Amino acid sequence: MTGLDAFGPEVHEEVARVRELVSRLHAELPRWELVVWTAGNVSQRLSTADLFVIKPSGVTYDELTPESMVVCDLDGTLVDGDRSPSSDTAAHAYVYRHMPEVNGVVHTHSTYATAWAARAEPVPCVLTMMADEFGGDIPIGPFALIGDDSIGRGIVETLRESRSPAVLMQNHGPFTIGKDAKAAVKAAVMVEEVARTVHISRQLGDPLPIPQEDVDRLYDRYQNVYGR
Numbered sequence: 001m002t003g004l005d006a007f008g009p010e011v012h013e014e015v016a017r018v019r020e021l022v023s024r025l026h027a028e029l030p031r032w033e034l035v036v037w038t039a040g041n042v043s044q045r046l047s048t049a050d051l052f053v054i055k056p057s058g059v060t061y062d063e064l065t066p067e068s069m070v071v072c073d074l075d076g077t078l079v080d081g082d083r084s085p086s087s088d089t090a091a092h093a094y095v096y097r098h099m100p101e102v103n104g105v106v107h108t109h110s111t112y113a114t115a116w117a118a119r120a121e122p123v124p125c126v127l128t129m130m131a132d133e134f135g136g137d138i139p140i141g142p143f144a145l146i147g148d149d150s151i152g153r154g155i156v157e158t159l160r161e162s163r164s165p166a167v168l169m170q171n172h173g174p175f176t177i178g179k180d181a182k183a184a185v186k187a188a189v190m191v192e193e194v195a196r197t198v199h200i201s202r203q204l205g206d207p208l209p210i211p212q213e214d215v216d217r218l219y220d221r222y223q224n225v226y227g228r
């Protein structure tokens with residue numbers, strides 16, 4: 001008996017598909033050197049029910065399988081799975097409850113992005129790649145302790161004010177969102193790349209800001225024309 005017994009075949013089919021996808025996307029985190037040990041997680045919301053799939057807590061990436069992925073409801077309560085959900089489940093659930101357009105969430109502790117988070121300094125928009133993907137600076141979210149809705153609230157309140165799909169939670173690290181889990185993983189890869197490049201640039205002097213109208217044009221082209 002599992003909480004999934006209350007759902008029909010359409011939901012069961014999607015759960016199987018999303019377990020496979022989310023398991024595969026977790027392998028991208030060590031591949032892009034965004035995590036050490038077990039310190040990062042990916043989730044995707046289902047389209048057929050108010051549920052999402054996330055990794056179990058404390059399992060190394062090479063041990064993760066589609067079957068080990070857990071299913072939670074939008075309060076973060078375990079619905080199906082053999083292990084406890086990720087310790088960041090409440091934050092993912094809060095984002096899904098308050099941002100209906102978001103279907104994928106990623107959290108990492110990638111080194112350069114987390115270094116900016118430790119200083120609570122937004123990454124300034126000084127690269128065309130940043131204008132493309134983030135539409136401006138990468139913002140800082142508040143300091144929040146794990147264990148309740150504080151992290152989720154900080155993510156949502158910060159990202160609602162921004163075009164960025166990434167927020168650097170103060171003293172913690174990046175959380176990224178997307179239309180699906182793959183888009184959120186892409187934003188996690190990009191945030192680390194630009195945090196590293198801007199850090200290196202600052203060792204050479206002051207990076208030059210990009211004028212706002214050019215940021216807007218780059219963002220519009222990348223979001224609406226690029227890759228179509």
Ligand SMILES: O=C(CO)[C@@H](O)[C@H](O)COP(=O)(O)O
Nearest residue numbers: 038039040041057058086087
């Ligand atoms: O930020 C934290 C803990 O502070 C988490 O990201 C964990 O480091 C990853 O935990 P699990 O997903 O394995 O529970």
